[in-house]
Amino acid sequence: MSAPVYDLVDFDEVVEKFDPALGLEVHVELSTKTKMFCGCPTTFGAEPNTQVCPTCLGLPGSLPVVNKAAVEAAIRIGLALNCSIAPWCRFARKNYFYPDMPKNFQTSQYDEPIAFDGYLDVVLDDGETFRVGIERAHMEEDTGKSVHIGGADGRIHGAEYSLLDYNRAGVPLIEIVTKPILGTRERAPEIARAYVTALRDLIKALGVSDVRMDQGSLRCDVNLSLAPRGSGELGTRTETKNVNSLRSVERAVRHEMCRQAGVLLAGGEVVQETRHFLEDTASTRPGRRKETSEDYRYFPEPDLVPIAPSEEWIEELRATLPELPWARRARLQKEWQLSDEELRDLVNAGALDLIEATVAAGAPADDARAWWVAYLTQQANAREIPLDELPITPAQVARVIELVKSGELTNKLAREAVNGVLAGEGDVDEVVAKRGLAVVSDEGELVAAVEAALAAQPDVVEKIRGGKVQAAGAIVGAVMKATGGKADAKRVRELILERCS
Amino acid sequence: MSADPGATGPTLGRDEVAHLARLARLAVTEDELDLFARQLDSIIEWVAKVGEIAAADVPPTSHAVPLQNVFRPDELRPGLTQEQALAGAPASQDGRFRVPRILGEEQ
Numbered sequence: 001m002s003a004p005v006y007d008l009v010d011f012d013e014v015v016e017k018f019d020p021a022l023g024l025e026v027h028v029e030l031s032t033k034t035k036m037f038c039g040c041p042t043t044f045g046a047e048p049n050t051q052v053c054p055t056c057l058g059l060p061g062s063l064p065v066v067n068k069a070a071v072e073a074a075i076r077i078g079l080a081l082n083c084s085i086a087p088w089c090r091f092a093r094k095n096y097f098y099p100d101m102p103k104n105f106q107t108s109q110y111d112e113p114i115a116f117d118g119y120l121d122v123v124l125d126d127g128e129t130f131r132v133g134i135e136r137a138h139m140e141e142d143t144g145k146s147v148h149i150g151g152a153d154g155r156i157h158g159a160e161y162s163l164l165d166y167n168r169a170g171v172p173l174i175e176i177v178t179k180p181i182l183g184t185r186e187r188a189p190e191i192a193r194a195y196v197t198a199l200r201d202l203i204k205a206l207g208v209s210d211v212r213m214d215q216g217s218l219r220c221d222v223n224l225s226l227a228p229r230g231s232g233e234l235g236t237r238t239e240t241k242n243v244n245s246l247r248s249v250e251r252a253v254r255h256e257m258c259r260q261a262g263v264l265l266a267g268g269e270v271v272q273e274t275r276h277f278l279e280d281t282a283s284t285r286p287g288r289r290k291e292t293s294e295d296y297r298y299f300p301e302p303d304l305v306p307i308a309p310s311e312e313w314i315e316e317l318r319a320t321l322p323e324l325p326w327a328r329r330a331r332l333q334k335e336w337q338l339s340d341e342e343l344r345d346l347v348n349a350g351a352l353d354l355i356e357a358t359v360a361a362g363a364p365a366d367d368a369r370a371w372w373v374a375y376l377t378q379q380a381n382a383r384e385i386p387l388d389e390l391p392i393t394p395a396q397v398a399r400v401i402e403l404v405k406s407g408e409l410t411n412k413l414a415r416e417a418v419n420g421v422l423a424g425e426g427d428v429d430e431v432v433a434k435r436g437l438a439v440v441s442d443e444g445e446l447v448a449a450v451e452a453a454l455a456a457q458p459d460v461v462e463k464i465r466g467g468k469v470q471a472a473g474a475i476v477g478a479v480m481k482a483t484g485g486k487a488d489a490k491r492v493r494e495l496i497l498e499r500c501s
Numbered sequence: 502m503s504a505d506p507g508a509t510g511p512t513l514g515r516d517e518v519a520h521l522a523r524l525a526r527l528a529v530t531e532d533e534l535d536l537f538a539r540q541l542d543s544i545i546e547w548v549a550k551v552g553e554i555a556a557a558d559v560p561p562t563s564h565a566v567p568l569q570n571v572f573r574p575d576e577l578r579p580g581l582t583q584e585q586a587l588a589g590a591p592a593s594q595d596g597r598f599r600v601p602r603i604l605g606e607e608q
């Protein structure tokens with residue numbers, strides 16, 4: 001009964017002989033306080049079956065009511081994806097037998113998605129833009145979680161029984177489906193990854209989900225088919241599930257291309273089925289054969305009335321859309337005059353928000369950038385934490401920069417001030433006061449230190465008087481030493497030269 | 502499965518009944534396939550009469566009540582405790598519902 005085993009084909013050969021067609025289905029779990037149709041909490045990681053009620057357990061007599069915040073999030077996602085918003089739409093029951101939904105159906109949307117026909121422009125690594133068409137974004141509810149007991153590796157196959165936790169059942173989900181993505185050729189894996197990355201960034205900017213792939217709040221199914229190169233046809237597709245990281249999206253596409261090519265070149269047929277991505281080997285294994293959508297016997301949900309968003313409501317929501325992440329990046333690149341490489345470094349370091357906030361707190365962009373990418377990045381690396389978890393705020397960094405600009409701190413003293421803040425010694429000014437970091441701004445004190453240093457080194461004074469201005473460095477050094485590094489070197493130099501002229 | 506109201510004779514075959522039975526997870530005997538095909542067929546014919554009355558100017562109706570946009574604010578409401586949730590379960594283990602072996606593949 002075992003299926004024939006086909007060899008994987010080398011990626012270059014796949015691209016030479018076939019055209020891939022990609023389709024990506026992304027499920028986003030919304031971070032609303034409550035579920036889609038009931039007032040149960042949605043927090044991740046609670047004890048099993050402690051965030052449930054008669055509605056999400058599908059008990060007789062319970063009735064669902066739609067969460068308004070979830071509908072608003074769905075519309076905002078649709079608008080951000082350049083979709084049309086349905087003036088009228090309904091929920092539908094998707095019927096199937098599986099214990100992850102205690103109702104025996106999932107409340108979803110069928111032929112009336114709330115958002116449809118949009119696009120997302122994806123910027124690739126080389127700066128090129130690729131437009132991915134969006135077929136639809138619809139609302140539905142998440143399923144419960146099952147644990148299979150008694151089989152190998154917790155898999156359903158061979159298990160004796162299963163255990164169900166319905167905390168997640170009913171959590172609002174938005175499913176975003178692309179149109180077929182064609183013409184990607186050898187860039188199919190890269191484009192798939194870039195699309196999911198862009199979508200993740202977009203939804204994060206909208207603030208409607210924490211989009212954590214590792215916690216399953218963003219999940220991606222990869223549809224892929226191959227057709228003979230240049231034929232313009234569409235081949236039989238597979239749907240790969242369990243793709244739980246951005247890297248896995250890329251690897252799943254690559255693997256399915258190489259696997260399907262192996263089947264086709266050996267004269268076999270690709271089976272339309274669901275496959276599971278295996279993280280450790282970056283390969284896929286077959287799952288169930290796909291049911292057709294008729295088999296789900298969708299019908300309009302009788303317990304929920306239609307949704308008809310008014311023009312005013314849609315425009316109100318459109319006005320809440322944030323600046324899109326890539327538009328913001330382009331703007332900051334221009335404002336801060338960054339090269340592509342510099343911008344990429346900032347993005348990768350997670351420094352963009354921090355620098356922007358520091359600038360917003362009054363610091364010049366150059367200084368804000370220098371602090372975050374140099375000294376503060378070093379500190380974060382030394383502590384092995386992300387930059388945004390360093391215990392210093394953009395406002396505090398801006399204050400340090402301000403003190404340097406005004407001459408109250410030297411760069412060296414500024415780093416000490418930052419160290420104090422990082423050590424939890426308080427706000428910038430508190431640290432400066434407690435550690436005695438302020439430069440000597442008392443002109444009289446400074447003059448006294450300069451005169452003492454000049455008196456101690458008459459030979460140097462002669463040299464300066466003789467025109468060797470660079471000799472003043474020795475006196476500056478002596479003054480800095482005498483003041484514990486708290487003198488403004490520039491002012492000290494001026495005082496020296498005044499006295500030696 | 503479209504039923505043409507003007508057509509006569511069975512529109513539903515044994516294969517389709519077998520398919521429906523599989524979707525409903527019902528074991529149906531050979532004899533029953535014929536029986537149900539006839540019975541379902543007459544039901545479909547009967548329901549199709551609606552199409553004779555409802556002309557193009559009558560939109561399909563899914564809800565009897567003329568309501569739309571019924572929403573709930575995103576506010577927590579107390580639910581059930583784990584004990585209450587599992588009270589009606591035929592079996593439970595480790596705070597979870599225990600269900601018999603699932604035949605078929607993972608969803």
Ligand SMILES: [Zn+2]
Pocket residue numbers: 035038039040051052053054055056057170580
């Ligand atoms: Zn509930």
